[in-house]
Amino acid sequence: MILVTVGTQLPFDRFVKIMDHLAPTLDEEVFAQTGRGHYQPVHMRSQQVIGPIEFERLIQQCSRIISHAGIGTIVMAQKHRKPLILFPRLGALDEHRNDHQLATVRALRGRPGIHCACNEAELEALVAAHLPTPEPVSDLPERDRLRRAVAGFIGEQHRLFDAKDSRLV
């Protein structure tokens, strides 16, 4: 199954419509989470909103994900090692408050398992392409670094608060 998702915050009819047209050309069933858009897909099964638990189950089951450039989906695709095609919302078309999804795509392009399409032709080429399963990520040094920074700061503050408390006693 191929999972299409637009996230929970905003509609993204332009993308849903393109995917609906491409769905019959694909060799797998397509399931779309479409948000509160007006366009009703006819060539793929769809649901407006999917809760986080069911969504993660769909991520586990699918062969690849085709998505708006939302961080929630990107994190889930990385966690479950699924090839991910990103199609950014554009601020100019009122698909989001600004063009940060375009910036996300530019910043993440080339990372393992992440493929980016900025227009219909690129999306059409990518959904038809064979995308390999991304290699397992054994360590994420940048993630560990941020965790250490946060844990270190909290530890420092606890010691300060403990010292203050003992002074009060």
Next chain:
Amino acid sequence: MLLRPAFDEGCVVFATTNRELAVRDGVDGVHLLPDANRDEPMRALASMIASARLMRRVRPHVVVTTGALPGLFCLIFGRLLGARTIWIDSIAASDRPSLSGALARPFATRWYTQWEHLQSPGRDYEGALL
């Protein structure tokens, strides 16, 4: 949730806008806040009041948030009640700091961007979750 290993499980409480997220990730006793964004003033007000109440009840020593609006409210009220605060700007803010992040600046004891090219004095880069 990607930050969870940074917290001491004995003394952390989580607040979220979606209870099912907490269920999915096995977090008990989560605090719920109404979700809001800047396009919906009445919901934003409800979220602000709920955040203020939560901070007054929990009285955290440290507030850590990646935003957006409900997280910003918690950070501000937490700071006003004496907490130290960490703002982690969303990884989606890759071309410039987010608006909520900019508003959080004066109330954040530490302010982290997740993109190295955006670091500047007072906007530290110490890694990224993704």
